[in-house]
Amino acid sequence: MLDEINKYSFKDIISSESDKPVVVMFHNNCVNCKIVMPILEELEKYYNGNVIFYSYETKVEDRITKDYHINKTPHICIFVDSFKMNDFFGVVDKQQIKEYIDLMISSIY
Secondary structure (H helix, E strand, C coil): CCEEECCCCHHHHHHHCCCCCEEEEEECCCHHHHHHHHHHHHHHHHHCCCCEEEEEECCCCCHHHHHCCCCCCCEEEEEECCEEEEEEECCCCHHHHHHHHHHHHHHHC
8 A cells, every 4th residue: 555645744755755756646535546556556566665656635625736736536646856747647557657657767867
């Protein structure tokens, strides 16, 4: 299971991991979120600490979701050095997510 972050820890967490990509899945426990979550859990194991994964439960009127324009779930954002570098939403297969992450890794190194 991915570590859950909240609006109080969000900015500190994405900025503290400046040397690694941070993947955050915004969710609200919808059916599609339950499909994507296990994929991210598999990728978390695959990247073995080289990419950091978190989940964030969206709430109505949440400042973080407004700041990052999260309108649909699941919505996955990839942050590098505190900046949102890429994002996508809906059910995305494992290979596509891996390609997005690998692109971000190659941009860092």
